Amino acid sequence: MRLFFLLLLCTTCAFAQEGPVYTDARNFQFIGKGLPTNPVYVRLDTVQTKPMTDAVKYLSTHSAGIAVLFRTNSPYIHARWKLIRGMFYTNISPIAHSGLDLYCLNKGRWQWCGVGRPGDKDTLNNGPLVANMDTTMKEFLLYLPTYNQVTSLEIGVAPGATLSRIEKPAVDTTRRVVIYGSSILQGASAGRPGMAYPSILQRRTGWEFINLGFSGNGKMEFPVAELLATMPAKVFVLDCIPNPSAEEIRTRAYPFIKHLLDKRPEVPILLVEAAIREHGYFDQKVAQVSKDKNDAIREAYTKLKKEGYKQLYYLPATDLTGHDHEGTIDGVHLTDLGFMRQAEVMLPLLEQLMKKSVRVK
Amino acid sequence: MRLFFLLLLCTTCAFAQEGPVYTDARNFQFIGKGLPTNPVYVRLDTVQTKPMTDAVKYLSTHSAGIAVLFRTNSPYIHARWKLIRGMFYTNISPIAHSGLDLYCLNKGRWQWCGVGRPGDKDTLNNGPLVANMDTTMKEFLLYLPTYNQVTSLEIGVAPGATLSRIEKPAVDTTRRVVIYGSSILQGASAGRPGMAYPSILQRRTGWEFINLGFSGNGKMEFPVAELLATMPAKVFVLDCIPNPSAEEIRTRAYPFIKHLLDKRPEVPILLVEAAIREHGYFDQKVAQVSKDKNDAIREAYTKLKKEGYKQLYYLPATDLTGHDHEGTIDGVHLTDLGFMRQAEVMLPLLEQLMKKSVRVK
Missing domain, CATH: 3.40.50.1110 (SGNH hydrolase)
Incomplete structure (x- = not known):
């Protein structure tokens, strides 16, 4: 019994060590939205699009231009994101229509630093955006997919790292x-x-x-x-x-x-x-x-x-x-x-x- | 019986009128190949890649950089192309990895004029590249897919139009x-x-x-x-x-x-x-x-x-x-x-x- 608890403890420790620890992106600030919406990941919600065509209603759910701002000192950043459905476009790369795009503020300028790669029409995606960074505090901007609807998004960082809202973002x-x-x-x-x-x-x-x-x-x-x-x-x-x-x-x-x-x-x-x-x-x-x-x-x-x-x-x-x-x-x-x-x-x-x-x- | 033949004749005429009329691309000149190969659509053939790694053997079959030259006075150009298999790349658009890319010589310069759009992992693709052109004789350069193997390619033009090799191509x-x-x-x-x-x-x-x-x-x-x-x-x-x-x-x-x-x-x-x-x-x-x-x-x-x-x-x-x-x-x-x-x-x-x-x- 003692051995069992010891094993359990070790396993828990190991998991806690491994990370990443995920936080719901809705805790952070979003930019790129004309008005507040419910849910947050759409450009216009069903109340706003009520008098519009079905096509505009549908396309409003795509997250083009929406981005989330956060700061962290984690050496790596992961993301776990759910899409409403798998997509195929003959003229768009999967990273663009269903992926994520990460920038980091470097000397006052947003500099590209990583992407989230979707699978082949996978609705649940999960992966590293960037790794092996120094652990100074940095500000990040993460763009959502242009041609798909995100239904949930979590940001993953190393256990013990800070992950929080930016007080005065560079936007x-x-x-x-x-x-x-x-x-x-x-x-x-x-x-x-x-x-x-x-x-x-x-x-x-x-x-x-x-x-x-x-x-x-x-x-x-x-x-x-x-x-x-x-x-x-x-x-x-x-x-x-x-x-x-x-x-x-x-x-x-x-x-x-x-x-x-x-x-x-x-x-x-x-x-x-x-x-x-x-x-x-x-x-x-x-x-x-x-x-x-x-x-x-x-x-x-x-x-x-x-x-x-x-x-x-x-x-x-x-x-x-x-x-x-x-x-x-x-x-x-x-x-x-x-x-x-x-x-x-x-x-x-x-x-x-x-x-x-x-x-x- | 007479009516039947009349109908059959009309149908045939209609089809003949409609076009396009297809010609095997192997009748034309290819550029972008280091050495002659068999088949023509690969970059290196199995004789040439014999001492190489399996990965190089496989990737040599992709048609990156290969293009076919032809001339026509057809008002439209279609293509019908077979791929060895359907592909998915998270970081490449289907048009790039499995599609076709058409340029036309305009005042001595190659100018972009159309693409062939592949389906979602379709191995047989078929579609218009450009339409509604004037019917002067023009020279074309058609690039093959970068990240897939073409097993056959046909160029389709309007019935009665000329489609032929270029005698002195601008390459x-x-x-x-x-x-x-x-x-x-x-x-x-x-x-x-x-x-x-x-x-x-x-x-x-x-x-x-x-x-x-x-x-x-x-x-x-x-x-x-x-x-x-x-x-x-x-x-x-x-x-x-x-x-x-x-x-x-x-x-x-x-x-x-x-x-x-x-x-x-x-x-x-x-x-x-x-x-x-x-x-x-x-x-x-x-x-x-x-x-x-x-x-x-x-x-x-x-x-x-x-x-x-x-x-x-x-x-x-x-x-x-x-x-x-x-x-x-x-x-x-x-x-x-x-x-x-x-x-x-x-x-x-x-x-x-x-x-x-x-x-x-």
């Missing part, structure tokens, strides 16, 4: 850019969750970016404008033109944008043209469709400018993703190369708009 | 760079097959590049050096340092490189250091391993230089993939962003070596 949530758009915005086809362009911009600027990209469904339905108008924001970006038809843009863009302009006169709004679809240089129909859409959004912009809306801005697609035609995976969806280019084009423009917006306040 | 196969290396070289984690760095360089230079990247297995076994020495080449690049251990580099690099130098004194050889593993900035063990390997290859280089080998060159990893730590999908494998950066660093260096090599001849 200024008062400087907040809310972006509405398409699959490209949602993060197809970044290599990792943190490489969708809003996340790149978030790390570059230190501001908070809200990714409201709805794959194939950034179609400018009016209830979306009504919801956007309720979100804290210093700048709005509408990068949704790839999704609605030219006809839909002609009927929807004007009331959609006007609502946002009227409800939030203090907030600059940036309209972004649809990047040229790269196969459009060969496929004459595709080229015409892109042209018609950009013509339609430019019309809406011109009309609203004539009506005197000064806080409305326009970004042509001309230089958005470079000129070598190499920035996409399939002609439409940006790779990390395309996303980096788009982020670099948008950065100085957003800096100007943020300056104006903060000055108004 | 100078006399200016040929043979690169031996790791998973990174093989193309992990490009978004599309054509974005592995040798393929980018091939389009930029107009030369032929041979991709002998063997995922995890570019370990400098002597029989590989013996085979490389038999390949037509104007420049050799050894970018394999990520794979062997520092110990393996110490024992294998010297005889491997010396054999190539002695057998092919007319051919410049470029040694490439292992790019810093991005998690190595946090993971102290990983950092040490990378450093040890680069120290080991630098030793071999220094020794051979002291022996008087003038045609040996060395590229440090310092600037290989940028300085923002964003060029990989998982710390090791380059995305299109990382590949573009590595291609841009290597391009001027390879141009110098090619100039020297051609002058020697």
Whole structure:
């Protein structure tokens, strides 16, 4: 009996030694959410999406752009995350659609340090993100999957290590850019969750970016404008033109944008043209469709400018993703190369708009 | 009975009208192969890999870097391709590991124009690459999958369209760079097959590049050096340092490189250091391993230089993939962003070596 307890004690010790010790991520701060939601891992919850299409309802559950902030002095970080279902996308890597992406604050800059690798459509994933670190206290930013729904997330650290909220994180949530758009915005086809362009911009600027990209469904339905108008924001970006038809843009863009302009006169709004679809240089129909859409959004912009809306801005697609035609995976969806280019084009423009917006306040 | 034949005739006509009409790709010219092989879709065949490890034998069947050249005036191009098995890689998109990547010659430059999308581990894939083109005669370059074996490939065009070999293709196969290396070289984690760095360089230079990247297995076994020495080449690049251990580099690099130098004194050889593993900035063990390997290859280089080998060159990893730590999908494998950066660093260096090599001849 004594031997049995001794053995039991040893086993317990061994387990305690081995770690990792897991903590529910809901104990920490999340960024990248336009409004508080229930559950926390979705971009919009069922109350918020009630007047929206089924597609937007569904895509809102994907965690694109959401990240959790925490600090630890653990030599390693593990994660255990549950996904609602296994996914397959021909044009997205599993790490991007169902994995995790970890950054560490290094001399005031967010520096990449690890990924969480999902299995082949596994709904429960578990693995190390980074190991063998020195044990100074560090701040971390962990991006959630772009094209899947997380139902639970736990962060694992070494037994005895501190794991806690960051008191003053290096993300200024008062400087907040809310972006509405398409699959490209949602993060197809970044290599990792943190490489969708809003996340790149978030790390570059230190501001908070809200990714409201709805794959194939950034179609400018009016209830979306009504919801956007309720979100804290210093700048709005509408990068949704790839999704609605030219006809839909002609009927929807004007009331959609006007609502946002009227409800939030203090907030600059940036309209972004649809990047040229790269196969459009060969496929004459595709080229015409892109042209018609950009013509339609430019019309809406011109009309609203004539009506005197000064806080409305326009970004042509001309230089958005470079000129070598190499920035996409399939002609439409940006790779990390395309996303980096788009982020670099948008950065100085957003800096100007943020300056104006903060000055108004 | 007459009605039946009439119906049959109409159906046949309809089918004939609809197309596409398929032609076996083996009728056209392939580039990206170090030596002729049987079958054509592999990088090395079983005769060539006889003295090699089982891993190299297997990975040689993957079609990384192989492309087929053809011309057509068809308004659309389809492909039907068989793969030996379905694949899953957590860090590679299906388009890259099992798909096709199409470029068209436009004013003397290869411009991206379409992809072939594989299904979820489907072994038989079939689909359009590009459509709605004007019907001028155009030249195309179609890259095969990076991380799968193709067992058959057919090109489909519109009935009545011409589909044929290119007489003088815009690829100078006399200016040929043979690169031996790791998973990174093989193309992990490009978004599309054509974005592995040798393929980018091939389009930029107009030369032929041979991709002998063997995922995890570019370990400098002597029989590989013996085979490389038999390949037509104007420049050799050894970018394999990520794979062997520092110990393996110490024992294998010297005889491997010396054999190539002695057998092919007319051919410049470029040694490439292992790019810093991005998690190595946090993971102290990983950092040490990378450093040890680069120290080991630098030793071999220094020794051979002291022996008087003038045609040996060395590229440090310092600037290989940028300085923002964003060029990989998982710390090791380059995305299109990382590949573009590595291609841009290597391009001027390879141009110098090619100039020297051609002058020697």
